[in-house]
Amino acid sequence: MEAQKAAASGASPAAAARAKKGSRKHRGRKRDWFSGVSVAVATAVLLFVGSAIVAIVAGGIAHFGEAVTSAEVLFSLRMSVITSSISTVLCLVLALPTAYALSRTSMPFKRVAEVLMELTLSLPYILLGFALLLIFSSPFGKALKEAGFAVVFEPTGIVFAQLIVNLPFAVRMVRTAFADVSSRMEFVAKTLGASPGDVFRTIILPQCRNALISTFVLTWARGMGEFGATLMLVGVTRMKTETLPGSIYLSISTGNNETAMATAMIMLLLSAATLVVANVLNCPVGASRVGPSRRTSQWRAKRATCLGADSVERAGGAGVAEKEADGGRKR
Secondary structure (H helix, E strand, C coil), X not given: CHHHHHHHCCCCHHHHHHHHHHHHHHHHXXXXXXXXXXXXXXXXXXXXXXXXXXXXXXXXXXXXXXHHCCHHHHHHHHHHHHHHHHHHHHHHHHHHHHHHHHHHCCCCCHHHHHHHXXXXXXXXXXXXXXXXXXXXXXXXXXXXXXXXXCCCCCHHHHHHHHHHHHHHHHHHHHHHHHHCCCHHHHHHHHHCCCCHHHHHHHHHHHHCHHHHHHHHHHHHHHXXXXXXXXXXHCCCCCCCCCCHHHHHHHHHHCCCHHHHHHHHHHHHHHHHHHHHHHHXXXXXXXXXXXXXXXHHHHHHHHHHHHHHHHHHHHHHHHHHHHHHHHHHHHC
16 A cells, blocks of 8 residues: 555656565564464364373373273273164264265255254253153053163163264265365266166265264264263163263262263273374275276276277268268369
């Protein structure tokens, strides 16, 4: 602005250059001021988050050895790992076809299904656990119990609680991953004769490899830390339905804060290990990852043959046309 004013007033080129340089410095100071505020806010956030981790480590490290040798803590750890692994596998098995149906098909009441998923994702976990308690306490749930499939106050209920909490989350993440897949590659595969199942297997899944790994890891970690729905559906019974969060809750309830902090440190180490494994497995996917299968190679060969035949026919047609034109000119 100052440079423009100097130029408009008929100032010398040197004065205009100095004014322009000053305006650049002024803009640089504005940018530096904004960057400084951003760094200050980021530092405050890191201190706030880091203080929680430091508090867990400082409070639990002294009793960590006692916790890892406790039969109750080891039982809760084993229960959490087993139930989280089962529920995570179920989440992915159900989330893949559900996300495909919501993103690639014209299923009826599609918008209603999307709203239902978003609503379930935003509900409090304790409310979802209460809903499951109502379902499995109904005549339907009692019939299942008489048939030998008990859920309420049983370890099986932990899997259902983690499933109802994590399934909408997994569906949303998988849908987001499917949205990033190149639609052009899918279109080309379909023009080569690929069925929707072949496109899903050879195009979509390889392209979503990293996102699916992240979904698995995050869903498993969420299952390890789930407590609200589990508490509502199965309660926290020592050495029966006790998970790691439940063990922390029981320790705090009985005034055993040292064991609670040590158990929290175990969960912290598990989360760190999960993050490391995810970073190792979540390597970049190059173009070679989407390698053509045998059937895809056959489609490409068939397509190339057809294109070659069309080219020959066009060339032959062009030759006949040229001969006819030459004959016409001779006449």
